[in-house]
Amino acid sequence: MPDTTTEATFFTARLRPHRSLSRRGRRTALALLALLQSAIGGVFGLAGAWPVAIFLILAWIGLAFAFARSARDAKAFEELSLSTVELLYARVNAAGRRREWRFNPLWVRLTIERHADFGVERLDLSTRGSQVEVAACLGRGEKTLLAEHLSAALARARRGARFS
Numbered sequence: 001m002p003d004t005t006t007e008a009t010f011f012t013a014r015l016r017p018h019r020s021l022s023r024r025g026r027r028t029a030l031a032l033l034a035l036l037q038s039a040i041g042g043v044f045g046l047a048g049a050w051p052v053a054i055f056l057i058l059a060w061i062g063l064a065f066a067f068a069r070s071a072r073d074a075k076a077f078e079e080l081s082l083s084t085v086e087l088l089y090a091r092v093n094a095a096g097r098r099r100e101w102r103f104n105p106l107w108v109r110l111t112i113e114r115h116a117d118f119g120v121e122r123l124d125l126s127t128r129g130s131q132v133e134v135a136a137c138l139g140r141g142e143k144t145l146l147a148e149h150l151s152a153a154l155a156r157a158r159r160g161a162r163f164s
Contacts, residue, residue: 011082011153013146017137019074026067034060078135082153084160089125089134101125101132105157112147120144 041053072094079090087103113122120143123134
């Protein structure tokens, strides 16, 4: 996660939601399901229960729509960039709309909500009464790792730049 490409930037991260199926995987799953449902629908159709085939087709269309929506939502991401001057947090939705929050690293607080058994549940950046949730798309383990790296980077940014 940490990027040390420039001395002025202590930390950069691009957070993307995890998707378990690739485009090819989604197509394969839909094709296999179509074959299976065609066989089942054919058996029921021959038995005189043709409305079952209609419901199987509707179920397949619903799953295809859900896969398409999931693929579209996977285009969303979050960016974090920390320097001695500012912490920039940007959230870009699937349509490409970008929303940014800028924080002074000296005053921003990383609030970590932990569950006793499961680990980090929520990460928030807060300052002067405003608060924004960070890394909502990540799992608990990834949030824990992000919290460790971001906390260390914030501590380093608060110490200031070193000129030697």
